[in-house]
Every structure is written in structure tokens, then in C-alpha cells.
Amino acid sequence: xxxxxxxxxxxxxxxxxxxxDRLLDAVQExxxxxxxxxxxxxxxxxxxxxxxxxxxxxxxxIAIGEAAVSPLLQLIDDYNYGARAWAIRALAGIGDVRALDxxxxxxxTDFSLSVRRAAARGLGTxxxxxxxxxxxxxIQTQVLEALLLISxxxxxxxxxxxxxxLETLAIAIAATLPEQASRITNxxxxxxxxxxxxxxxxxxxxxxEKIQPQQHQEVFAPKRKLQDTEVSEVPHRGAGRR
Amino acid sequence: MNFSPQxxxxxxxxxxxxxxxxxxxxxxxxxLESADLGLRFYAAWWLGRFRINEPAAVTALIKALExxxxxxxxxxxxxRRNAARALGKLGDRQAVSSLIGCLDxxxxxxxxxxxxxxxxxxxxxxxxxxxxxxxVGLPLxxxxxxxxxxxxxxxxxxxxxxxxxxxxxxxxVKPFLEHPMELVQYAAARAMYQLTQEPxxxxxxxxxxxxxxxxxxxxxxxxxxxxxxxxAADAIAQTxxxxxxxxxxxxxxxxxxxxxxxxxxxxxxxxxxxxxxxxLL
Numbered sequence: 001x002x003x004x005x006x007x008x009x010x011x012x013x014x015x016x017x018x019x020x021d022r023l024l025d026a027v028q029e030x031x032x033x034x035x036x037x038x039x040x041x042x043x044x045x046x047x048x049x050x051x052x053x054x055x056x057x058x059x060x061x062i063a064i065g066e067a068a069v070s071p072l073l074q075l076i077d078d079y080n081y082g083a084r085a086w087a088i089r090a091l092a093g094i095g096d097v098r099a100l101d102x103x104x105x106x107x108x109t110d111f112s113l114s115v116r117r118a119a120a121r122g123l124g125t126x127x128x129x130x131x132x133x134x135x136x137x138x139i140q141t142q143v144l145e146a147l148l149l150i151s152x153x154x155x156x157x158x159x160x161x162x163x164x165x166l167e168t169l170a171i172a173i174a175a176t177l178p179e180q181a182s183r184i185t186n187x188x189x190x191x192x193x194x195x196x197x198x199x200x201x202x203x204x205x206x207x208x209e210k211i212q213p214q215q216h217q218e219v220f221a222p223k224r225k226l227q228d229t230e231v232s233e234v235p236h237r238g239a240g241r242r
Numbered sequence: 243m244n245f246s247p248q249x250x251x252x253x254x255x256x257x258x259x260x261x262x263x264x265x266x267x268x269x270x271x272x273x274l275e276s277a278d279l280g281l282r283f284y285a286a287w288w289l290g291r292f293r294i295n296e297p298a299a300v301t302a303l304i305k306a307l308e309x310x311x312x313x314x315x316x317x318x319x320x321x322r323r324n325a326a327r328a329l330g331k332l333g334d335r336q337a338v339s340s341l342i343g344c345l346d347x348x349x350x351x352x353x354x355x356x357x358x359x360x361x362x363x364x365x366x367x368x369x370x371x372x373x374x375x376x377x378v379g380l381p382l383x384x385x386x387x388x389x390x391x392x393x394x395x396x397x398x399x400x401x402x403x404x405x406x407x408x409x410x411x412x413x414x415v416k417p418f419l420e421h422p423m424e425l426v427q428y429a430a431a432r433a434m435y436q437l438t439q440e441p442x443x444x445x446x447x448x449x450x451x452x453x454x455x456x457x458x459x460x461x462x463x464x465x466x467x468x469x470x471x472x473x474a475a476d477a478i479a480q481t482x483x484x485x486x487x488x489x490x491x492x493x494x495x496x497x498x499x500x501x502x503x504x505x506x507x508x509x510x511x512x513x514x515x516x517x518x519x520x521x522l523l
Contacts, residue, residue: 051484121520121523157490160519164523198497206512
């Protein structure tokens with residue numbers, strides 16, 4: 001049996017599922033197959049109002065990656081708000097720069113804190129190597145400006161997500177925009193001094209350690225490698241549930 | 243333990259209010275005296291929601307605990323409930339003795355709100371009054387009867403006793419592990435962990451994360467966050483519930499790891515929890 005036959009069988013199983021548990025199982029099977037032909041069905045599953053199936057579909061779309069970006073971006077204009085939120089999560093997980101404008105807008109303006117959170121995280125997992133060199137500086141500056149704004153969000157979890165992205169961005173721009181790097185370190189220091197939330201302050205401190213390991217004693221995680229903060233790393237969402 | 247998505251997607255305390263009406267502190271205080279009972283009820287909620295911990299607000303809310311005007315057909319006291327809830331959020335211990343008085347109120351929801359707010363205010367002087375209510379649910383024979391005893395807000399009482407470290411009353415908390423209602427069992431496990439630090443009670447909550455009902459899993463996430471039980475970290479990240487709730491629960495674990503000061507170094511546990519949180523964003 002080739003991929004196409006398998007895809008047809010698995011897609012049919014999703015279409016014919018007659019209970020939420022069956023749907024969940026069928027979407028999980030289809031997502032696990034990682035076949036490009038599954039993209040439209042997985043995207044449809046984002047709108048079934050079945051959180052388990054949506055999580056599985058997001059994971060599957062992230063695994064498929066670039067081939068899913070364009071259909072996801074089209075869905076963003078859809079009226080189905082729930083599906084839109086899931087699509088943002090999938091785009092954030094894929095990290096394709098074609099999603100940049102969508103992520104920027106969602107992180108700054110979406111009324112749902114969980115969408116802002118996912119979009120803020122997505123701004124830190126963009127695959128910079130996809131950006132043409134002549135555009136890199138301007139796009140990184142745009143993301144930096146957005147993250148500085150988002151790091152003042154009223155919700156702790158959005159600020160937390162912004163900190164994770166400021167961390168990866170600081171490491172990425174150390175080579176391309178060194179003169180901008182101080183804006184990140186200043187913002188992080190200000191958050192460390194003034195953020196009302198202990199969890200956020202703790203994550204800020206951790207980000208500072210990762211950005212400038214040479215300035216701190218190796219007092220924690222002695223086995224830590226710099227690869228942990230690879231900018232191209234896609235956050236894996238296997239455990240994610242919404 | 244109300245740990246609902248509505249609460250998670252709640253507005254931030256930024257002062258802008260999407261619930262229709264925007265108040266100033268002066269208006270809210272004036273509205274507490276209004277002839278319009280709806281305005282009073284809303285003002286009491288608003289003062290707590292936006293943490294208006296000014297002496298005038300505390301005084302006015304304490305007075306509202308005695309309200310007789312606002313009654314439900316069943317005899318409940320809506321304004322007293324909101325005033326009691328708000329006083330917990332304002333963090334002023336002046337309210338403690340009046341809230342202890344509310345534990346004798348005929349309205350279950352006033353008693354529940356008072357217990358929750360006494361927990362938040364953290365003054366152990368209320369422990370004997372909490373124990374008096376808890377004792378209604380004892381002895382154990384009553385607990386194991388077919389009819390779950392719903393006469394007292396046991397969840398709120400148990401959680402408060404755990405938070406207030408009422409260790410001398412541990413023997414009175416323990417029987418509630420066998421209560422017929424799961425939510426009460428979890429509240430007891432949570433309190434027992436806080437009172438004894440014995441992992442067996444944390445593990446009991448971890449097991450409950452694998453339960454069938456989403457509402458119960460949500461409650462357990464809140465409990466584990468409250469007690470900061472680090473060995474639950476992976477189970478929290480993997481349970482079937484909203485990421486928003488898992489993130490709040492893990493934040494509770496993280497904050498217990500760093501002991502309420504910004505750390506100069508990180509334990510392995512703190513790093514593990516932060517990595518899990520990052521993966522759930």
C-alpha cells in the first residue's frame with residue numbers, strides 16, 4: 001500500500017467517525033501518518049469543537065510542516081473562531097516565516113489570551129534561515145518591536161511566552177543586529193525588577209542565564225548545551241492539549 | 243475549587259471593564275449604599291475584582307456582610323456572598339473577625355465564601371471556627387453513608403485548614419479522604435499534603451489526573467499547583483485538559499521551587515518545570 005492509499009483510508013476513517021472518541025482516534029492515526037495529503041482533513045479537524053482531536057491535528061500539522069502553512073494561512077481568514085485559534089497554534093509550531101504577519105497581529109491584538117500566548121511563542125520559533133539575507137534585519141527588528149510590546153501584556157502567561165521568545169531572539173540577533181541586543185537585555189532586566197508575577201520573573205532570570213551564560217557562574221544545569229536554545233528549534237507539542 | 247476556563251480567560255486587572263459598566267472607586271463605594279440592589283451586588287464584586295484595597299472599601303464591604311436587604315427566594319444573601327469574596331481579595335486582616343462571624347450564616351454560599359477568604363487572608367485565628375464547621379462532617383460513619391453530606395462547604399474548609407497549616411487538626415482532616423465526593427477527597431488530599439508533606443497525598447492527586455471527568459482533572463490541576471508538588475510535573479503536562487490550566491498549575495510548582503524570591507540559582511526541578519511550561523505555550 002502506498003502513501004496515497006493509506007491517506008485515503010485514514011481520511012475516510014475521520015470522515016466516518018460517529019463519536020468524539022472515534023474521531024479523536026482517527027485524527028490521531030491520520031496525524032501520526034504525517035502524509036501531506038492529510039492537510040485539508042487535519043485542518044477541518046481544527047473546527048470540530050473536539051479539543052482532543054484539535055490537539056492531535058495541530059501536532060500532525062506541525063509534523064507535516066511547510067506544506068501545511070499556506071492552507072493554514074487561508075483558514076485564518078475564516079469565520080470559525082475556534083479553528084482560527086488552533087490554526088495560530090499550528091503556525092506557531094511550524095515556525096514558517098510566511099506566517100509572520102498573522103502571528104504579529106494575533107500576538108498584539110487577539111482578545112483570547114491563549115491565542116496571544118501561542119502567537120507570542122511562535123514569534124520566537126521562526127526559522128530565520130528562510131528569510132532572504134537582505135530582509136533579515138528589518139524583519140528581526142519588527143519582531144523585536146512586537147515582542148517588547150507583548151512583554152507588557154496584562155496576562156502573566158503572555159508575558160511569560162514573550163520572555164521565551166525574547167530569549168531566542170536575543171541569541172539570533174547577537175550575530176545580525178548586535179546593536180539592538182541591548183534593547184532585549186534592558187527589557188528583561190526591567191521585567192526582573194518590576195514584574196508582579198514571580199513565575200514570570202523566574203523565567204526572565206532563566207532567559208538571562210541562557211543569553212549570557214559566560215557572565216554567570218555555571219551554578220545550574222552543568223550539562224546544559226547551547227543547542228538547547230537553537231533558534232530553529234520547533235517546540236514540540238506532543239504533550240499539548242490546548 | 244472553581245477552576246473554570248471562564249476564570250482563566252478572565253479580564254486582566256487593567257481597569258478597563260468589558261462587562262458593560264466601568265466604575266470609579268468613588269462610584270463603587272456610593273453604589274454599595276444604593277437603593278438598587280443590583281448596583282450594590284455589582285459594586286461589591288467590582289471592588290474585589292480590581293483589588294481596591296483602600297480602607298474605605300474594606301470598611302464598606304465589612305458592613306455589607308451584615309446586609310439584610312438583598313435576599314434570594316431561598317433565603318440566601320447575594321450581597322454578603324460578594325462582599326465576603328471581595329474581602330479575601332483585598333488582603334486586609336481587619337476583615338477576619340467579621341468573616342469568622344459569617345461562618346455562622348444560614349446561607350451555605352456565604353459560609354463558603356467566608357472560608358475561602360479566610361484562607362486568602364492567612365490569619366490562623368480563624369482555625370477553631372473552621373474546625374467547628376468541619377466537625378459537622380464527622381464522625382466517619384456519617385461520611386460513608388449513602389447520602390453525601392453537603393451541609394457545609396467542606397472543600398473550602400479543608401483547603402483553608404491546609405493553607406493555614408492547622409497541623410494539630412490533621413486527624414480531623416484525614417477522614418475526608420474517604421468522603422463520597424471526589425472533589426472533597428481531593429481537597430482533603432491537598433490539605434493532608436500541606437499538613438504533613440507526605441508524598442502519598444501528592445501521589446493521590448497525581449492519580450486523579452488520570453480520571454475520566456474533565457471537571458475533576460481541572461480541580462486537581464489547581465490543587466497540585468497550590469501545593470507545589472514537584473513530582474507531578476510530567477503528569478500535569480500530559481493530562482487531558484486546557485494548556486492554560488496546566489500552565490497555571492506548573493507555575494505553582496515553579497514558584498514553590500524558587501521560594502517566593504527571584505532566585506539567584508535554579509534547582510533542577512525549576513528548570514524542568516520551565517521547560518515543560520515552554521512546551522505548552
